[in-house]
Amino acid sequence: MxxxxxxxxxxxxxxxxxxxxxxxxxxxxxxxxxxxxxxxxxxxxxxxxxxxxxxxxxxxxxxxxxxxxxxxxxxxxxIGLTGQYASVDLGLTGSQNLVMVGCLLGMTRAAARRRAADLLDRFDLAHAGGRKASTYSGGMRRRLDLAVSLVGDxxxxxxxxxxxxxxxxxxxxxxxxxxxxxxxxxxxxxxxxxxxxxxxxxxxxxxxxxxxxxxxxxxxxxxSKIDQQTLELIPADATTVDRCTAIVAELAGTKPIREGERLVLQVNDTGLPAAVLRRLDEAGISLASLALRQPSLDEVFLSLTGxxxxxxxxxxxxxxxxxxxxxxxxxxx
Structure with a gap:
């Protein structure tokens, strides 16, 4: 291949x-x-x-x-390349930046102008093509930078x-x-x-x-490389967060992370959510939400890189x- x-x-x-x-x-x-x-x-x-x-x-x-x-x-x-920071010439207009690159790539000036017009329209910059890049917002500069990298198709x-x-x-x-x-x-x-x-x-x-x-x-x-899921729950009454934390910690064998009123815990026991619900109900604690989800890519990344x-x-x-x-x-x- x-x-x-x-x-x-x-x-x-x-x-x-x-x-x-x-x-x-x-x-x-x-x-x-x-x-x-x-x-x-x-x-x-x-x-x-x-x-x-x-x-x-x-x-x-x-x-x-x-x-x-x-x-x-x-x-x-x-190839085309867009780096970490916009590299357009702020002293030139959006159109001039694109035409300049087109000419450097061997296009005739007429062809470079046509390509610049096409790209300005494609990146929703046609209205600003005659303005200096220094007047562009950050998002506009990044779009222009990406457009520049596409001049050579x-x-x-x-x-x-x-x-x-x-x-x-x-x-x-x-x-x-x-x-x-x-x-x-x-x-x-x-x-x-x-x-x-x-x-x-x-x-x-x-x-x-x-x-x-x-x-x-x-x-x-x-x-799928992380053999765990994430349990998230939020008590309906904020005053019960501490009691809820203690019950979850007792059942899971580890203390959940507290993020404001939300409790987060990595689990590999799919029966834990049902057990938590039963114990909280017995304790008279109501939940605003409870979710068991797959790990996010952030969690995978942190797991892989330590x-x-x-x-x-x-x-x-x-x-x-x-x-x-x-x-x-x-x-x-």
């Missing part, structure tokens, strides 16, 4: 720090691969290697069948934490754009700090920690890196 992009045994070191330690990734055409990991896990380093911007110390990376080291120009012709798109700092409405709008891109046949690599984002958008997920993949699968498959999260200062992803070649042909944003 030919993958849209794949890596095998990627290793990248920055001095004594190992950013990637044998990382394997692969994505089928027309899918979204979500990449999760604590800060400093190596997510951005992997993206930079796949974009042919830095060299791995060992291992291989291929995009569209092209080796990123042997054929960087071919790779750059078929890439087959593979790398989105490195594309919704960082956006309000919920702007995030939802970008989610719709990603879905439309994939429906049109594009392949997306998505790194994000929002687990609900990768849960909703990804066909497959890879969790990496300390530069190596520690788990992979569909969102449902990853959730809650580790290195600071940005420890992260090798923040190191200065040298491009493979001086040319940036085909890489937008």
């Amino acid at each position: 030919r993958y849209a992009f794949e890596t095998e045994g990627l290793v990248k070191r920055y001095g004594k720090v190992t950013a990637l330690d044998g990382l394997d990734l692969r994505a089928s055409p027309g899918t979204v691969l979500g990449v999760l990991g604590p800060n400093g896990a190596g997510k951005t380093t992997a993206v930079r290697i796949l974009a042919s911007l830095i060299r791995p110390d060992s291992g291989t990376a291929r995009v569209g069948g092209y080796d990123v080291l042997r054929y960087p120009h071919e790779v750059r012709r078929i 890439p087959a593979v798109l790398y989105l490195d934490e594309p919704t960082t700092g956006l309000d919920p409405q702007s995030r939802f709008e970008l989610w719709d754009i990603v879905r439309d891109l994939v429906a049109g046949g594009s392949t997306v690599l998505l790194t994000t700090q929002y687990l609900d984002e990768v849960d909703r958008l990804s066909d497959d997920i890879v969790v990496i920690d300390q530069g190596v993949a520690i788990a992979s699968g569909t969102p449902t498959e990853l959730k 809650g580790r999260s290195r600071t940005a200062m420890d992260s090798p992803d923040t190191e200065n890196t040298r491009p493979v070649q001086d040319s940036t042909e085909g890489v937008a944003a």
Whole structure:
């Protein structure tokens, strides 16, 4: 099977720090691969290697069948990249940013203008195309940044934490754009700090920690790795929370976590909710709600990584890196 992009045994070191330690990734055409990991896990380093911007110390990376080291120009012709921060020129208008990139990609000015108009309309920015990007809101800049990465109509798109700092409405709008891109046949690599984002958008997920993949699968498959469910209950009378906590702790053998008036407990005994209801009823305690649900992706993530999260200062992803070649042909944003 030919993958849209794949890596095998990627290793990248920055001095004594190992950013990637044998990382394997692969994505089928027309899918979204979500990449999760604590800060400093190596997510951005992997993206930079796949974009042919830095060299791995060992291992291989291929995009569209092209080796990123042997054929960087071919790779750059078929990819788009949106980084963690909008990289548009704030002194130019939205239209000028898009036309400039189109010309850099070898389009005629007329073709670049047509492409810019199409993208401004697609990203609901046509009304602001003549305004300087410095006047755009954060969500508008991110949409423009994503539009810039699509000027060359890439087959593979790398989105490195594309919704960082956006309000919920702007995030939802970008989610719709990603879905439309994939429906049109594009392949997306998505790194994000929002687990609900990768849960909703990804066909497959890879969790990496300390530069190596520690788990992979569909969102449902990853959730099934935790052999527990989450019991959540809220007493109808807030004054009974302490008594309710004591009863649940006695039955479960562990104290539930209290979040305001809500009690949360990880359980692997499906008979526990019924036992809790009986004991609370005997104690005269009524519940406003009780639910037994599957683990969230957040809980899976914390379980797999042990809650580790290195600071940005420890992260090798923040190191200065040298491009493979001086040319940036085909890489937008």
